[in-house]
Amino acid sequence: MNIFTYIIIYLLICALIITFIPAVRNQWKDFIINPTSYSYKDKRLAIKIFISLLLIVMIIMFFILTPLLLPLLIKYDRKNRKREKTDIKDDNLYFWRMGGLGQIQCLNCSYQEEILSFIHGLNTSSTGLQCQSCGQFHSIKDWQDNKHLYCGCGGILEREMPVFCPECKSKKIQYNMSFIA
Template sequence: MSKLTAILGWGSLIWDPKDLDYNKQLGWIYDGPNLPIEFARISKNGRLTLVITENGTFNKTFYTFANMKLTFEETIENLRKREGCNKKDIGFYKAETDEFHSEDFKYKEEIRNWSNEKKIKNIIWTDLPEKWSYKNENDETINVNPKERIEYLKNLTGEKKELAEEYIIKSPIEIQTLYRKQIEEELLWLPVVKENKKVRYFNPNEKNFFLYSHNLSGFGTLTCRNCNSKDEMHFSGRDFVSIQCQSCGSLELLKDNETISNCECGGKLEKDKPFFCRNCDSFKLSYNVKLLT
């Protein structure tokens, strides 16, 4: 079994990882264990967030791997800090000893079976429970009936409403729940498809196209196997690196040690990201070399 630690995700951990120390080159893989997920926790800033709950809809989750330099305990602490929660709220599974935290976790078989299938021995996840109360401006505790969660969202105002909507629409479109459907129908908070920062997910089952610095250079045609669109592209070499804007998809050739600034569109230029088709967002690309020097 792999000694790497897998981190499971289904919500903002994917689109807003903050200081999570994970394998950014690999990204998030949509092939995690099936777990019951629902918008069922009122956070400190008013958002209604996704958690594992027996009242949820079973969904395939996402996973990535923690930085391999971290110990298992350091990985747990890193996730805890990102989530701003207590250590007891980070769930984990150690396959070698068949140890779970918490001991009364209800979906052990789902985790255990997935661990065996993927040959991953260490797995961690955020295990916050449902929460249906919040403090109002007078520091009074207000309880919300779970059946009235849509009304709760409707009654939010100002920044809290903006943050709540952002969380809902940026949650991975693959995560489909009973209440997500109702929220979309009643509030028209629809999943983000394209905005300044496009939402895409790296699929490890596809042949994804990376470029790395080496001693050769040249140019060729980048062809999308999904929509057949084409781009002329230089590839890495001789102290240069080819990178792509993660928003508009434009291709840039920069010196390897050059400070990366934002694209003209305002989007991020990032190294070590798989290239995607800027017409349809697919990662299914092939590269035909025209000139090699």
């Protein structure tokens, strides 16, 4: 269930509550069954009362149901995000599986390099990316996910792809973190 399903359920509950409030229901039923007994002003007043009560109950239900549904929505969102990341069942090393600043070592050719995965301060952050063509590692300050960046060689800098050795292009990499923030 996504957030729109919860909103629809919420609106249906509000509509049902309004429908079954006896004072409003009886007045509305009388108005529908015998509309000629009401003058034009009475009809407008009945409609205004009905809409006002509908809005009041919806606002009250919002304040009652929001604290009840919010933990469910947050739990659902976290569950989906975790599922996206954990569905990958390979042994490759990804930037999002690493943290901080550390050293990678290729298990095939013993290549070593100090790289930055992700560190942050109060108002700034630095993110590590790897060129998918030449394998060079880059550190970008205050990077945003929606920006596509390119290496000097013309390759795309990527964070979501597996980290590979710049020398032999092997994906058998080991990461030893030395600093985290």
